[in-house]
Amino acid sequence: MPAEAKPAKAEARTSPPPSPSSTLPSTLPSSAPLTERQEARRRRILHASAQLASRGGFDAVQMREVAESSQVALGTLYRYFPSKVHLLVATMQDQLEHMHGTLRKKPPQGETSAQRVAETLMRAFRALQREPHLADAMVRALTFADRSVSPEVDQVSRQTTVIILDAMGLENPTPEQLSAVRVIEHTWHSALITWLSGRASIAQVKIDIETVCRLIDLTETRERE
Numbered sequence: 065m066p067a068e069a070k071p072a073k074a075e076a077r078t079s080p081p082p083s084p085s086s087t088l089p090s091t092l093p094s095s096a097p098l099t100e101r102q103e104a105r106r107r108r109i110l111h112a113s114a115q116l117a118s119r120g121g122f123d124a125v126q127m128r129e130v131a132e133s134s135q136v137a138l139g140t141l142y143r144y145f146p147s148k149v150h151l152l153v154a155t156m157q158d159q160l161e162h163m164h165g166t167l168r169k170k171p172p173q174g175e176t177s178a179q180r181v182a183e184t185l186m187r188a189f190r191a192l193q194r195e196p197h198l199a200d201a202m203v204r205a206l207t208f209a210d211r212s213v214s215p216e217v218d219q220v221s222r223q224t225t226v227i228i229l230d231a232m233g234l235e236n237p238t239p240e241q242l243s244a245v246r247v248i249e250h251t252w253h254s255a256l257i258t259w260l261s262g263r264a265s266i267a268q269v270k271i272d273i274e275t276v277c278r279l280i281d282l283t284e285t286r287e288r289e
Contacts, residue, residue: 106144108134113155117201125152125201146212152205153216159202160223163188167227177232177284182277184231185252186270192256193266200260206253224249232280244279251276 098106112133116125125148131141145151167184174180192199209217228245229237237245255272258264264272 105134105136105140109136109141109144109151110155110158113151114159114198117152117155118195118198121197122152122201122204124197127151149205149208150213150216152202153209153213153220156202156206157216157219157223159192159198160188160220160227163191164223164227164230166191168230172231176281177234178274178277178280180231180233181228181248181280182270182274184227185248185273185277188227189252189256189259189269189273193259196260199256203253203256203260207257221249224252238283241280241283244283247279248276 109130112130113125116129116133127141127148128138130151131138134141145154167187172180172183172187174183206217206220225242225245228248229235232241232245234241251272255264255269259266259269
């Protein structure tokens with residue numbers, strides 16, 4: 065379990081969300097393995113966070129209310145997640161993990177890797193679209209994240225990379241393919257921000273995602289040469 069830390073207040077920043085580097089993920093980074101009881105407690109916390117965010121967005125996620133909803137002591141909550149930003153970024157990773165499970169049960173049907181990745185990311189986008197307050201809370205947390213939240217942000221990045229690589233059907237991507245995945249990941253996160261802020265329509269997001277996914281075709285062509 066993470067070491068106990070004092071509550072930290074998140075301060076809004078105007079800079080864009082961090083761009084964590086994506087490398088081929090074998091296992092997600094973690095501290096000492098949680099016991100079954102600790103993992104169950106963590107699951108309750110993440111569920112409570114998602115429920116509160118779904119109802120009222122970023123501001124609705126108050127640590128005391130999360131503790132009450134998940135039936136844990138406030139001090140215990142802060143040992144797991146030192147701040148609301150830590151909690152919401154972890155919530156995003158958890159939501160992506162659930163999406164990944166759904167995508168594995170019903171894989172994308174595109175004929176090319178680029179088409180499959182674009183379909184996958186649009187399905188993930190539409191899942192977030194159904195919960196706009198939750199999506200806004202998680203993206204705002206990524207925007208506010210500083211270096212102290214790097215482990216949680218890295219997990220979000222790695223989970224997104226796993227989803228993209230699965231859609232591509234790649235187990236051993238080349239450095240060039242990983243670079244393309246990073247650009248696709250950054251574009252997807254940027255598309256979420258522009259849509260949430262009302263500066264892009266769903267149709268524009270789809271065009272941007274499909275356009276950036278064509279980078280995959282370029283890397284595959286070079287691999288065959």
